[in-house]
Amino acid sequence: MKKMFLMGRSEAGKTSLTQVLKGEELHYVKTQYTNSKEDVIDTPGEYAESKRFSVGLACFSFEADVVAIVQAADEPYNLFSPCLGAFILRPLIGIITKTDSPYANVPMVEQWMINAGCRRIFHVSNVTGEGVQELMEYLEGDLEQMTVEEAMAKQKLGLNEWDPLPETLK
Numbered sequence: 001m002k003k004m005f006l007m008g009r010s011e012a013g014k015t016s017l018t019q020v021l022k023g024e025e026l027h028y029v030k031t032q033y034t035n036s037k038e039d040v041i042d043t044p045g046e047y048a049e050s051k052r053f054s055v056g057l058a059c060f061s062f063e064a065d066v067v068a069i070v071q072a073a074d075e076p077y078n079l080f081s082p083c084l085g086a087f088i089l090r091p092l093i094g095i096i097t098k099t100d101s102p103y104a105n106v107p108m109v110e111q112w113m114i115n116a117g118c119r120r121i122f123h124v125s126n127v128t129g130e131g132v133q134e135l136m137e138y139l140e141g142d143l144e145q146m147t148v149e150e151a152m153a154k155q156k157l158g159l160n161e162w163d164p165l166p167e168t169l170k
């Protein structure tokens with residue numbers, strides 16, 4: 001199982017998503033702290049909302065295999081800058097929650113995530129459970145382990161360590 005780190009503004013649906021992925025009933029809890037021992041690392045939205053605290057997100061991300069930006073489909077504005085993936089050194093994915101909302105604007109949020117550098121984007125509703133299975137399938141299985149030499153060989157090709165090798169070099 002890939003260990004996933006969630007970041008996004010308060011009310012984006014991070015804690016609800018964590019509950020759904022654990023198979024729990026939805027129940028509201030204000031996120032007060034981050035526990036990096038869990039398979040899903042939930043964070044308080046205040047980290048993403050403040051310039052000063054957001055540096056903490058980069059630090060927590062090193063505990064994870066994959067970093068996810070979580071944004072609700074009905075969010076009115078975007079907190080994440082373009083090319084955000086550049087400072088994270090982990091595969092960056094996007095998770096759009098609240099796809100069931102009557103105010104959902106999925107194409108707009110998807111565009112924000114593409115600009116941020118998300119390599120995969122999942123659409124979920126924590127309320128109806130729609131899209132959760134696809135995300136679970138992505139999280140199943142561990143990241144490929146590699147030696148330092150293999151990682152350096154990929155860097156020589158201009159690849160990230162998580163990028164697949166071109167067919168000709170396999």
Ligand SMILES: Nc1nc2c(ncn2[C@@H]2O[C@H](COP(=O)(O)OP(=O)(O)O)[C@@H](O)[C@H]2O)c(=O)[nH]1
Pocket residue numbers: 008009010011012013014015016017026028029031045097098099100101124125126127128
């Ligand atoms: N309609 C709808 N509401 C959701 C969804 N996910 C979360 N919520 C609601 O949005 C509010 C904030 O959710 P929460 O998970 O605490 O957000 P967090 O601050 O990012 O952890 C709660 O009232 C949730 O019940 C969703 O997919 N659809």
Ligand SMILES: [Mg+2]
Pocket residue numbers: 014015016029030031042043044045
């Ligand atoms: Mg929360």
